[in-house]
Amino acid sequence: MMATWLLETPSPENSDLDKSEDAPERAVETPILSILKDFSDGTGLPCMLVDREFGRVLAQSHAELLPYVPPRQASQLVDVTAIEVDILSDELTYFVVPVPAHEGVVITGYVFSSQNVQPPELHLAALQAHGTKQDAEQWLKCVPVCESRVLRRLLECAYREMKLRGRESELQLELDALSQQIDYTYEEISLLHRLTQNLHLSRPSEELAELSVRGLYPLIESSGVGICIENSDHSMRFLSQGRLPFDQMGFARLLARFDQHNWSKPLVKNKLQHTLLGEDFPGLKNIVIVPIGDPQHRRGWIVATNLRGGREFGTVEANLISSIATILGTHIRNIELYDEHDELLVGFVRSLVSTLDAKDPYTRGHSERVALLARCLGQQIGLETSDLEDIYMSGLLHDIGKVGVDDRILAKPGQLTEDEFRQIQQHPMIGYQILCQLRNLAQILPGVRHHHEAFNGKGYPDKLKGEGIPLMARIIAVADSYDAMVSDRPYRKGMPLERLEEIFRRGAGEQWDPRVIEAYFQTRDDFRHLCATYSPSAGNLLRDKSSSRAGINSGRALLKQ
Ligand SMILES: [Fe+2]
Structure with missing residues (x-):
């Protein structure tokens, strides 16, 4: 049958x-x-x-x-x-x-x-x-x-x-549901992990937002996900994936409808088809909105609309979006705090350099020219941007210890006595002691302390020799000598370039690192141009913020070699 x-x-x-x-x-x-x-x-x-x-x-x-x-x-x-x-x-x-x-x-x-x-x-x-x-x-x-x-x-x-x-069958269903939950949790953790891996201060917040919106969209299974984020120039940028029933302007209009909402928690609205909101935004069925940043530092919003399969938004989606918003908000705030801190530091350095220039008006601009020339040499040698920033900063402050040396000795036009020369030789250590209290300037200290060391070990203060002298100091030593020799002083004219270069050739391996002298000869035209066009009012002390932040994340071991 x-x-x-x-x-x-x-x-x-x-x-x-x-x-x-x-x-x-x-x-x-x-x-x-x-x-x-x-x-x-x-x-x-x-x-x-x-x-x-x-x-x-x-x-x-x-x-x-x-x-x-x-x-x-x-x-x-x-x-x-x-x-x-x-x-x-x-x-x-x-x-x-x-x-x-x-x-x-x-x-x-x-x-x-x-x-x-x-x-x-x-x-x-x-x-x-x-x-x-x-x-x-x-x-x-x-x-x-x-x-x-x-x-x-x-x-x-x-x-x-x-x-x-x-x-x-029931057990199988439970197992399937559990597997699905584990899959989802794994994807969620992977996304959060990917974002935290990208929390370098050098990474612009817009890039992290882009990464977030691309990761959230497939995970949350909604018809569309958007992130509205404040750019570094305070304009707003709207990034989206999938289909949202509004554009950036529409989203601003939609947000205004919830200005009474308590934004300490996510906004979750379902069943919007036949409401006033649903009529104003055709196609909007359900929505989650989470702010980025706290009320005092609001930096944007994350929005997701219309969960697929006719499902409704709940705590699972709201919690995930909140986690992403917290990461983004913290990252943006960290960048802001770093920039504020960096501006303070630049202001402090500017004050120190001005103090030094006021003390010895004849050498005015010397620190900044040394900083520019040293950065030029570092570029020629092939150092990274972050290292060049450190060299520049160290060049600016290399002679800061002279604030602790008697003005009369500094301004003395003739031959120095042995005792006066000993006092002058104190300035690298005085500078080091002034700056070593500042944790944020730790990376520039080798240049300040060792820029008068000689390659043959006969310099001061520590009589370091050869590559035992930090590279930063070997570079600043060449830039410092160049500017000191070519600049006019009240008691003498600047040295002709031919003579200076003869001194450099003879001093390579004795006074200076031959590799740095070689870099000078490769970039001598840039040196001349820099000195010819230099103006103390050019605002060179201002630093590029993103390259400055980049320095935080890269090693600076090379310069301390
Ligand atoms: Fe010096």
Whole structure:
């Protein structure tokens, strides 16, 4: 006997066989059909899946079966909680088995207690259902013979099996849900990890926002995600992925609608289709908005609209977006604080240099020219931007220790006495001691302390030798000597370049590092140009903020070698 799986609801001519006339159409889910098939295969009984409420046959294991439930039994299906076996007439038995985890349906069927019987009740039903005597006979032939005690045992075994399989399915569903949750959590952590990996102060906040919007969009499964963020020039930039029912201007208009919202928590709105907001922004069904930064330092917003699959936004999405907003807000604030701090530092350095220039007006501009020339040499040698910034700053402050030397000695035009020369030689250590208290200037100290060391070890204050002298100091030494020799003084004219270069050639490997002298000869035209065009009012002390921040993240070991 071939098993068939009928999904159709009973035809109109069958509808008078049960009370299903007013029953709504109901699709039968594949898992329930599998249960019916397993039950029939396991017991060898043709059977039907019946709607409890309306007594309607939803599916049957064999085409020959009559989709018929006796009216009395149909009316009691809603109350069935355990296996029921009813003897309908002399030889016909009707059975009902609840389906675990599927409250709305039961499995039913018929058996005969002995062969070659044709109960009139069923025969009549068969004729009404199929219309022909042959169909009725076919159906009656497929009803098996089974003694009711054996039938009950058989049904109990099958019921237990169904319960076990049901539990197995539930566990599988739980496992699937758990796996999905783990996948989501993993993706969420990966995104947060990627963002934290990019929290360098040198990375502009716009780039981090771009990374965030691209990561959030696939993760949150909404129709669109947008980030409105304040640029470094205080203009606003709107980044988006997917489809949002508004542009930047529209978003500003939408935000204005929530100006009474307490922004210490995310704004989550669902079911917006038939609200005033939904009408103003066609296509807007649900939305989450989270601010970036605290109320005193508001720097933008993250918005997501219309969760896919008709779902609604909840705490999962709001928490994820809040985490991203916190990272972005903290990053932006850190950049601002660094820049504020850097401006303070530049102001402090400017004051120190002005103090030195005021003390010795004849050498005015020397510090800044040394800074520019040293940076030029560093570029020629191939140092990184952050190292060049340090060299520049160290060049500016290399002689700051002269503030601790007697003005008369500094301004003395003639030959210095031995004692006066000893006092002058104190200035690198005095400068070092002034600046070493400032943690943020630690990287420039080697240039300040060691710019009078000689490559042959005969310099001061520490008599360091060769590459034992920090590279920063070896570079500043050449720049310092160049500017001192070519500049005019009240008591002498600046040295001709030919003579200076002869001194450099002879002093390479003795006074100066040959590598730095070589760099000078490669960049001598730039040196001349720098000195010729230098003006103390050119504002060279202002630093480029992003390259300055970049210095924080790169190693400066090279300059301390
Ligand atoms: Fe010096």
